[in-house]
Amino acid sequence: MTTKPSFSSRISGTMKKYAPQMILIFLVVLFSIMSPNFMTFNNIRLLIRQVSFVAISAVGLMFVMIGGGIDLSIGSQIILTNIVLSIMMVDWHVPLLIAIPLTLVLGTILGIINGILCIKLKIHPLIITLGTASIYKGVGYIIASSRNIMGFPDIFRFFGQGYIGPMPVPIIIMIIVALIGNFILVRTYFGRYTFAMGGNEEAARLAGVNTNRMKVTLFAICGFISAITSVLLLSRVFAGQVSTGAGIEFDCLTAALLGGVSFKGGEGTIFGLITGVLIIGVLNNAMQLASFPDFSQSVVKGVVLLAAVGFDTYQK
Numbered sequence: 001m002t003t004k005p006s007f008s009s010r011i012s013g014t015m016k017k018y019a020p021q022m023i024l025i026f027l028v029v030l031f032s033i034m035s036p037n038f039m040t041f042n043n044i045r046l047l048i049r050q051v052s053f054v055a056i057s058a059v060g061l062m063f064v065m066i067g068g069g070i071d072l073s074i075g076s077q078i079i080l081t082n083i084v085l086s087i088m089m090v091d092w093h094v095p096l097l098i099a100i101p102l103t104l105v106l107g108t109i110l111g112i113i114n115g116i117l118c119i120k121l122k123i124h125p126l127i128i129t130l131g132t133a134s135i136y137k138g139v140g141y142i143i144a145s146s147r148n149i150m151g152f153p154d155i156f157r158f159f160g161q162g163y164i165g166p167m168p169v170p171i172i173i174m175i176i177v178a179l180i181g182n183f184i185l186v187r188t189y190f191g192r193y194t195f196a197m198g199g200n201e202e203a204a205r206l207a208g209v210n211t212n213r214m215k216v217t218l219f220a221i222c223g224f225i226s227a228i229t230s231v232l233l234l235s236r237v238f239a240g241q242v243s244t245g246a247g248i249e250f251d252c253l254t255a256a257l258l259g260g261v262s263f264k265g266g267e268g269t270i271f272g273l274i275t276g277v278l279i280i281g282v283l284n285n286a287m288q289l290a291s292f293p294d295f296s297q298s299v300v301k302g303v304v305l306l307a308a309v310g311f312d313t314y315q316k
Helices: 007-017 019-034 041-066 074-090 096-121 125-144 154-161 169-187 189-199 201-206 211-237 248-258 270-289 294-315
Strands: none
Touching (some): 019 270, 041 074, 041 189, 041 211, 041 248, 041 270, 074 211, 096 211, 154 211, 169 211, 169 270, 189 201, 189 211, 248 270, 270 294
């Protein structure tokens, strides 16, 4: 005979389940009281546009994390792909409609390299992607030759600075990527295999899942999505720079952990991920409105990352 959970245990379970959303609501209310400019339409639109770049990349990272891995090379992939795209458009005069797809292919290849190295070397993805991050970033620095690459066609501004109606293009792309990601994870066999592999890789393998192929595919998805972010950021900044995208992987990781994506794999939702991204965005925006110095913002981000790891551990 089974007993029903007590009222207090149900409340505790609900609070754990919706903790990220409650944190987000608390922060929004708090900063609305502290700053009258926080809840203005223009600031909210600016906030969402700022987090859209992190959100898109975080979807790619989420696929890898649910599958039991991690990718710390996202920022370096963006550095390399945005430099290559800049050179293609400015130095080689490659048409935009060819240069962008080639950049997406390059991002996918970088992700595939990560996946293959994880399989062949049998080393934890954290170590592999730390190594490839250094390589990708170094190659980006070498081919950039210490210059800011400028001179793009004006139409390229549309992707990072344009609007469709009142909505900035990056926000629309963020929504599309999130919806597609959610559909794949929730409605397809590939999504089920991803959760199964993250929950217990050996059991998934014995059940017939080609775990090696899955790993490579997950890293390829992450690389492809990182390349999308690279295109949007380059269009936003409108200059090829080796600083573009640097460190974005830590915002993505923090957002994922805050949103309930497990560091150990097998758990996570797009809804939770977007909540985590918004928490990071609200904190960044509030610190900017309060004119926090950059080093103070770094301290806060570090504390939040550690808190997110602790929260992930507590949830287990």
